[in-house]
Amino acid sequence: MxxxxxxxxxxxxxxxxxxxxxxxxxxxxxxxxxxxxxxxxxxxxxxxxxxxxxxxxxxxxxxxxxxxxxxxxxxxxxxxxxxxxxxxxxxxxMAMVFQDPLSSLHPYYTVGEQIAEHHRVHFGSRRSAARSRAIDMLAEVGIPEPRRRAGAYPHQFSGGMRQRVMIAMALVCEPxxxxxxxxxxxxxxxxxxxxxxxxxxxxxxxxxxxxxxxxxxxxxxxxxxxxxxxxxxxxxxxxxxxxxxxxxxxxxxxxxxxxxxxxxxxxxxxxxxxxxxxxxxLTPAPGCAFxxxxxxxxxxxxxxxxxxxxxxxxxxxxxxxxxxxxxxxxxxxxxxxxxxxxxxxxxxxxxxx
The missing domain is CATH 3.40.50.300 (P-loop containing nucleotide triphosphate hydrolases)
Known part of the structure; x- marks a missing residue:
């Protein structure tokens, strides 16, 4: 450094x-x-x-x-x-990836929609451009068949794949x-x-x-x-x-x-x-906590x-x-x-x- x-x-x-x-x-x-x-x-x-x-x-x-x-x-x-x-x-x-992706992803929206929403909010991009960006991010984090899986819902992914989706969502705006x-x-x-x-x-x-x-x-x-x-x-x-x-x-x-x-x-x-x-x-020690x-x-x-x-x-x-x-x-x-x-x-x- x-x-x-x-x-x-x-x-x-x-x-x-x-x-x-x-x-x-x-x-x-x-x-x-x-x-x-x-x-x-x-x-x-x-x-x-x-x-x-x-x-x-x-x-x-x-x-x-x-x-x-x-x-x-x-x-x-x-x-x-x-x-x-x-x-x-x-x-x-700045972006954050939480411990439990299933509770952080909305169950009623596809993962592609949720990732694209972040891009639209911060950049004002059109829906088609934001969706294309979401698909690119899914590919970057290693989701197979990203165009097809962008239309899937969180419950259709394994735990590891949901965490990859969360990482894609966190990084879609390049923080x-x-x-x-x-x-x-x-x-x-x-x-x-x-x-x-x-x-x-x-x-x-x-x-x-x-x-x-x-x-x-x-x-x-x-x-x-x-x-x-x-x-x-x-x-x-x-x-x-x-x-x-x-x-x-x-x-x-x-x-x-x-x-x-x-x-x-x-x-x-x-x-x-x-x-x-x-x-x-509630009652911190005055000296060393350990x-x-x-x-x-x-x-x-x-x-x-x-x-x-x-x-x-x-x-x-x-x-x-x-x-x-x-x-x-x-x-x-x-x-x-x-x-x-x-x-x-x-x-x-x-x-x-």
Missing amino acids: PADTEPLLSVRDLTVTFATKDGPVRAVDALSFDIHRGRTLGIVGESGSGKSVTSLAVMGLHNGAEVTGSVVLDGRQLVGLAERDLSRLRGRR DLLIADEPTTALDVTVQAQILELIARLQEERSLAVAMITHDLGVVARVAHDVLVMYGGRAAEQAPVDAVFASPAHPYTRGLLDSLPRLDDPEDTPLRAVPGSPPSL APRCPRAAAAVEEDRERCAHLRPRMATTSGSHTVACHLPLGPATAPGRPRPEHPDQIRKATSP
Whole structure:
């Protein structure tokens, strides 16, 4: 990534708070990250870590939540932008692929009509031109017999083909930013690999900036250039993908890596999990959100345990562009657990069909 290029998407101190009957819930807490053209940022974490809320806030789909901070897309501030202006940007400059395509596609319209509608709305194209563009996009994402299948309805497609339709719909207006929110969760491993390869190919061909939202580090290993690990609505670690797999600095990241099945594990090796439960966002901890589950904090001297429990860690650079929010970061010689994978290729092979 050239040092002199500006990021396409720059997020600074993004905070998203929902008002509930039990009190305010800060689902995203002072989050900052960048995504450059032609690169994929994998945003990873357990359920409830704030990944999807982050993506919805970027798109302006936060549904009444209070959003503060800064979200700049190609020099334009999105926080506070009127809905009319945001709707012009959605689909044209930024687009999103959701987890469940069947619930995102309208059952009463053919897939060709739905893709063409996006093109007509943003470009004012005629119906014939928009339909031709929709057919071209279906062909580009690998739908066989695209002219015929454009006249089919969503329920007539398999899960993998519906996801291809969603990708075609997202990219029909050639946006600069694509957000993919768990796009392969409901798919079997073979179809998952095909969808990930499709997104990677389209990203490279179009120089897209891609945010890949996932709980699966195996997906991150296959497609991402950079990784943002989230926990409790906060950033825990950010680094290039090779650095995260070679030398994770946050104990939570190490726990996620240890949870992955490995090709070199014996057949009877039990699946691992990060001990404990995610934190309550109604009553956030004053210190490190991960401290109650952290093996490093539990084994530390009393002074360090108190610091972890009561002082929120700030993001600090460990080396190069590798940053971590941890009072007791791991080093190559101190990382507990199984021998770490030296390169994400070890995980890519393990998650390939």
